[in-house]
Amino acid sequence: MRAIFILLFILASNLLPLKAQDSIALHYSRLLSTKQIKTDLIILSSDIMEGRETGSNGQKLAARYIYQQFVKAGIKNFTSTTDSLGYFQNFAIYKKEQATANVEAYGKTFTNYNDLLLSGFTDYSNKSMDLIFLGTAPDSSYINKDFSEKAVLFLSSNLYAAAIKSNDIVMASQAKLVLFCNPNQTNQYTELLEKRKAISPQGMNLKSEINSNFNPYDSINDHQSFIRYKNRMHTYQGAISNATASALLQIKTKRLKQILKKKKLKQNEQKINQFAFNFSLEYNEVETENVFAFLPGTEKKEEVLVVSAHYDHIGKNETQIFNGANDNASGTATILEVARKFQLARNNGHTTKRSILFIAFTGEEKGLFGSKYFVDNSPVSLSNIIGNLNVDMLGRTDQFNDTTNYIYLLGTNHLQPKLKVISDSINQISANLKLDYKYDTPDNYLYRASDQASFVKHNIPAIFYFNGIHADYHRASDTADKIDFEAINRVSQLIFLTAWELANE
The missing domain is CATH 3.50.30 (Glucose Oxidase; domain 1)
Incomplete structure (x- = not known):
């Protein structure tokens, strides 16, 4: 396996300079913009999105915003075009009405x-x-x-x-x-x-x-x-x-x-x-959509890394909008900014060996529907998906932490144990977060609670990045003013470098 991050230890000891390719990865990870993450998160969790309930007008507004950000960054769809239809994976759900x-x-x-x-x-x-x-x-x-x-x-x-x-x-x-x-x-x-x-x-x-x-x-x-x-x-x-x-x-x-x-x-x-x-x-059929963006690789183009976050939330009622800033406008903003910097590196001639598919999933709050639909109807053979990095709920603290300088990682010790080695090594020369593995067991319910579960079910290795549950979870009080945007940037650096390593090893 390449050394980005076995060399990290050498770098720390000042014995050897960092390899050129790895220094490129560090360079672009440090360009991740806290300001842009904040802008995306605030827009996605604004009242105009109406809580982004699956199938609602607000969810579709959010889908369009995500698509527009991919296009604006110059990232093409899965067919390597900018045809708007190619950015969406449409599917239907049945919504139960009152009996x-x-x-x-x-x-x-x-x-x-x-x-x-x-x-x-x-x-x-x-x-x-x-x-x-x-x-x-x-x-x-x-x-x-x-x-x-x-x-x-x-x-x-x-x-x-x-x-x-x-x-x-x-x-x-x-x-x-x-x-x-x-x-x-x-x-x-x-x-x-x-x-x-x-x-x-x-x-x-x-x-x-x-x-x-x-x-x-x-x-x-x-x-x-x-x-x-x-x-x-x-x-x-x-x-x-x-x-x-x-x-x-x-x-x-x-x-x-x-x-x-x-x-x-x-x-x-x-x-x-x-x-x-x-x-x-009565069950009414409701249309909804996942949103794609695709960066083709070079030597190992057929092999694909999936970087994902769900963008839906639980909607609104007659008196309140459940904005879902932490859950999960934070994760969606993260993958958008990570995608931008991969495209920026590509624009400057720095491609990856493997392909990367960025996906914003819908239907997570209803039962992981978007990711379940994806793995059952994937445009990529599941045998060619080398892993999934899934992001859900960043920028807040839970009952076990009084600062945001930490992240829970789940999945690193399961289907591909090297993911923990990679994560630990990368963290030492990038964000220097507290990597908490307390939930990192295959039987932990949180490991099944977000979209990585749909990949794990098919024996695809995954890392789940997560800041834990807090008092505003699924409440109208989950708003953007409570988010630590710098903390999201630090985790984004870890995700960017992990994706870079997996796409180039």
Whole structure:
């Protein structure tokens, strides 16, 4: 392997001058512009981008900005042209809309987001469904019972706690539909209803290019998770209003309060009632896009290093914009500036042996959709991708650090251990950061939490650069004024030199 950074130790000892090619890398790494990183980050996290939720207008504005920066820097697309279409990898996701549901009984119809707050995963209809009243649902009322294709209703003094009890009932009894209400506090249902109405549906699934028949369970690809949740996939749960409970059970609200207090049912209150139940989901197709830029190599042009960051975030609600300055306008600004300096070096005749593909991924917040789509539909053979450097959340501190002069590295000890040697060596003559490897184990959940996971799944070595979780994570308070831009520049130097080494070794 080349010496940029075995020679670093020699350089430190003043025994030999740095090799010419390596001094070139250092030169361009030191040209990385804090000012430009700041400009990109502030624009990407501005209110005009509306939180960059996947498929939204704000996300598409951000995609266009990224594309424009690549073009402005003179970096071509994957087809080595400046045709705008060549900078985008378009794909579709399915966005789950609010469920339509209704219950019909005794000549009345009760509807979702009014009388009911039901959730579920699939369409279902039953014209004559048995309803079993469990009172306050002691364990003896549902454990070792088989309520398959039946509905149960129970009372609780806390609707939030009742949701947990509802899961227990489903798992223990196979109940198809679980309803719960709090007859003591009408306002609790009202508050829950208003909260649910205010939250736009966030559920999304990646559209399969192999099978056009959409399956909402496609995203549950872990076998253990599938086993754990298989009993809940075809079930429906939720709170209902007191008036709805009273009508379905044919028991007055006053009596429901007594039952909740005394925890006892009369014999005639244990009869099985019946109603009609209908539940349906709508999935709207939403178009979104990854953004590419490509620097072809020379001697090993077919071999490709991927440098990536996700540019999407979680969007906005009626009152707030979740700007996502740290998550992940910071990473996007980083790869843009690293790409510029590679192109500047190229303009001056300093090419790399291997090719470098810069990718800004969308859909990360929804389940790594952009990177999953890329590896499944890559314009480059996966066997030719030599590694991935992925950047997510820079320029802040977490609970373990009181300065920004550090970076967590994940993946360096997994598929390609030399990545740790390279990182340590480069760091000594560049940013001189504290390289923290505390999360650098293959089983750490953070290693699976960003887009490098999509590459690792295909045994492609990766480094994940990350500053940790902080109190503003996924909050409207994740804003640009809290970012240390010089800290991002220091990490950018480490990333630039690591990319240079991997592209030239």
